[in-house]
Amino acid sequence: MTAAITLDHVQKGFNGRPVLKDVSFSIEPGTIVGYIGQNGAGKSTTVKIILGLLTQDAGEILLQGRAIDREDPTYKQHIGYVPEAADIFDALTAREYLTLIGQLYGMSEQAAGVKAQALAEIVGLGPAFDRRVAAYSKGMRQLVLIIASLLHDPDILFWDEPLNGLDANSVLVVEEILQELRNRGKTIFYSSHIMDVVQKLSDRIILLNEGRVIADGNFQTIAANADTSLQQLFNDLTGFAEHGEKAKQFVDIVTEANRDD
């Protein structure tokens, strides 16, 4: 079976500082992959390189077995993307925004509008559909972005913190949507800092640390023993054992008398 996403020895640095030192993995279609790592590890950078928004310094990327041709953006028809920062046009209503996105993916205005509205109603955005996005809450914006990433029925989804700002009910619905998409053969590559969600949802977990993949597999495979949680494993593998001490130092400074008193 042709892999959905392949990265082969990808490297990327900024201003001479390496961020991705050597990243390789190959992902089968129909897989939910949780891509995790500390703040600044390079998760968003990886996704932006795969999407062609950044260029790698070295290494190769294949989507559905084909190298990305930046001159020919038709590969983007197969990709859906939820960015980390919700960059949506506040002046537009959800209907206008989603219709525009659908048209950018080659759908007719009519088809995009009908599909977007049907999806919006299911996730509870129906009453707000003709309101400007400027008046939306954080979670409502996130739902708009999720719909925008799916309108053209892509094969591969890249979701950066997809549950950002969602309430507990919406989290459950979106988790189920992810699994349903996977069951229909879609590949979902997402990053999240919510370790219990990643542990529960992912068929495969890839942990990026200091520019390299240091763990890759399903949770049972990468867990050192059956009693550990992904949170604990993450702390162990990234060499972090001082959260209590850091918190204490932080609050000591918050609560100490001002030095110039």
Ligand SMILES: Nc1ncnc2c1ncn2[C@@H]1O[C@H](COP(=O)(O)OP(=O)(O)OP(=O)(O)O)[C@@H](O)[C@H]1O
């Ligand atoms: N355009 C850029 N120019 C310079 N440095 C950048 C640029 N984009 C990212 N970086 C740096 O690359 C590193 C990785 O950033 P990236 O956003 O990929 O991390 P991340 O793993 O997604 O982090 P987070 O979990 O905080 O979202 C960081 O040190 C960041 O400052």
